[in-house]
Amino acid sequence: YIAKYEVTQDQYAAVTAAACPTPGMAGTRPQTAISWFDAVDFTRRLSEWLLANHPDSLPQAGRYHAYLRLPTEPEWEKAARGGAAVSEAQFRERVFPMDGDLNKYVWYQGPDSAQGALKPVGVRGANPLALYDVLGNVEELVLEPFRLNRVGRQHGQAGGFVTRGGSILTPVEEIRSALRNEYGYFNVEGGRPLALDTFGLRP
Numbered sequence: 001y002i003a004k005y006e007v008t009q010d011q012y013a014a015v016t017a018a019a020c021p022t023p024g025m026a027g028t029r030p031q032t033a034i035s036w037f038d039a040v041d042f043t044r045r046l047s048e049w050l051l052a053n054h055p056d057s058l059p060q061a062g063r064y065h066a067y068l069r070l071p072t073e074p075e076w077e078k079a080a081r082g083g084a085a086v087s088e089a090q091f092r093e094r095v096f097p098m099d100g101d102l103n104k105y106v107w108y109q110g111p112d113s114a115q116g117a118l119k120p121v122g123v124r125g126a127n128p129l130a131l132y133d134v135l136g137n138v139e140e141l142v143l144e145p146f147r148l149n150r151v152g153r154q155h156g157q158a159g160g161f162v163t164r165g166g167s168i169l170t171p172v173e174e175i176r177s178a179l180r181n182e183y184g185y186f187n188v189e190g191g192r193p194l195a196l197d198t199f200g201l202r203p
Contacts, residue, residue, distance in 0.1 A: 001059065002071055002079045003202045005121040005132050006030040006140065007042070015046050028120040030138045030200040035193035036161040036185060039141045039201040043068040046203070068203040070143040073180070076164050076202075080135065081177045082128035094176045095135060096127040106136035107168050108175050114168035131202075135175050138200030139163030146182035160184040167198040 010027030012034075014020045021027060034042075047067035050058055059066040071079070082096045090097050098105050105125040107114040114136070122132040134140075146159035163181045166174060187194045 001066070002075065002131065004130060006138055006200045006202050008121055012042060015042055015049070025120065029118045030121055030133070032118065032138055032197050032200050033195050034141075034199055034201070035195040036141055036199075037193050038195065039070055039199075040143075042201065043070060043203050070141055070201060070203065072144055073142050073162060073164065076140065076142050077177060079129055079131060080127065080165060085128035094178075096177065098125070100125075102172065102175060106166075106172075106175055107133070108136045108166065108172045109169050110172055113172070116168060118168060134202075135165050135177070135179075136170065137168060138165075139167045139181060139196075139198050140165050140200055140202050146180075163199060169198055 007030065008028050009031050010021050010023055012031035013027070047069075051065060051067065055065050080096065081091050081093075083091075086097060095102065095106075102108070103113060105127070107119045107124065109116065119137055121137070124133065126132045127134055140163060142162050142164055144162070146162045147154045148156040160182050163183065164179065165177075166179050170179070183194055183196075185193060
């Protein structure tokens with residue numbers, strides 16, 4: 001149930017602004033400059049709207065309807081690697097199986113790729129689960145706090161929040177399905193929630 005695309009600027013505005021935006025090419029780029037709190041609030045607002053207006057569009061178990069949220073780290077990584085659509089050996093590779101080179105699937109830092117500019121979602125190739133831009137373009141926020149882990153074993157004290165997948169500022173040699181970054185929830189200068197131009201979301 002993970003989103004096929006990163007949330008776009010037009011989609012984000014449709015949920016959070018006073019009025020829906022006029023669709024345009026600029027609005028097809030991923031929403032950025034949001035904090036972890038903004039991303040969680042977006043999923044709350046969209047869930048409330050869907051439950052009030054279109055509950056039949058959500059999966060249901062008995063009388064309970066599903067809702068939107070950020071993915072957990074394991075959910076995000078399983079989806080990014082290709083899930084059950086790939087073999088166990090392919091699942092363990094650095095990146096999901098690709099027909100051709102990385103440049104056909106990922107927006108990363110460099111003159112032959114993003115050149116530091118956000119790109120519209122869904123332009124490059126999809127992974128084996130038909131998910132677009134899981135690697136590169138924007139770092140995708142996940143639900144739970146950062147923890148050190150080793151071969152699936154979590155340990156250590158919980159830290160800040162986590163982003164996955166890298167962005168247009170990630171060097172090509174660092175792009176991999178296991179890429180994860182930790183950030184503090186608040187900007188040390190001013191105490192506002194941290195919101196970078198590389199942060200995006202995929203509910």
